[in-house]
């Protein structure tokens with residue numbers, strides 16, 4: 001029990017159905033596969049390819065993807081203002097400053113932890129540039145489960161390649177000074193010191209090939225087994 005669970009006004013309620021019960025029914029252990037890397041490094045494409053490969057093998061999965069989450073759970077202020085007003089939008093809308101990214105990853109981490117506790121193999125694809133924010137999610141996920149439930153995948157594509165790809169034209173705008181705090185250009189990216197999986201993702205391999213490397217590592221770690 002942590003500090004929150006002791007607060008008299010917020011009482012923790014144990015569930016009638018345990019995580020173990022859920023996992024027994026699903027025939028798998030829930031976990032979080034956390035992709036991190038620069039914009040354009042391939043997080044979303046590789047995570048989608050892995051999601052597909054897992055599904056084809058009968059795994060129960062869910063993918064939390066950066067752009068989609070920033071349309072809802074972590075929407076920017078201008079998206080919230082119309083329905084909720086300016087003060088609300090200013091308070092809860094998220095941009096890309098360090099604290100906003102911290103809150104973005106905290107919210108997503110909390111959702112990922114819930115999906116893992118529901119027994120799903122949960123994939124997430126966010127830049128998540130700060131080591132401390134990722135470490136907090138690791139602690140949250142493993143604290144409510146067990147060591148090994150958080151698998152960090154560093155999609156290590158050199159900045160030059162990400163910038164060449166520039167599928168959304170954001171690097172061009174960032175170089176022109178039109179987007180402030182752009183990761184890799186005017187904002188830091190802290191590479192994971194000890195990722196469970198380090199993908200050299202700019203070496204000419206296709207996203208499905210890279211996803212297969214991850215799949216093999218997951219099987220090796222006992223996260224997923226082909227029956």
Ligand SMILES: Nc1ncnc2c1ncn2[C@@H]1O[C@H](COP(=O)(O)OS(=O)(=O)O)[C@@H](OP(=O)(O)O)[C@H]1O
Nearest residue numbers: 039040066096101104126127128129180181182183
């Ligand atoms: N300033 C800045 N820095 C980095 N990225 C930016 C920025 N502004 C917009 N974008 C677009 O938003 C996507 C990153 O959102 P994330 O939620 O993954 O970011 S973070 O984890 O909170 O750092 C990222 O998507 P991906 O390219 O899919 O990574 C960008 O398209």
Ligand SMILES: Nc1ncnc2c1ncn2[C@@H]1O[C@H](COP(=O)(O)OP(=O)(O)O)[C@@H](O)[C@H]1O
Nearest residue numbers: 038039040041042043044045165167205206207
């Ligand atoms: N291994 C790869 N080889 C070649 N192109 C790739 C590879 N991985 C991703 N891409 C391409 O790079 C672009 C950015 O990929 P994306 O998955 O959107 O990156 P991110 O989610 O990290 O921003 C897309 O156009 C995608 O098709």
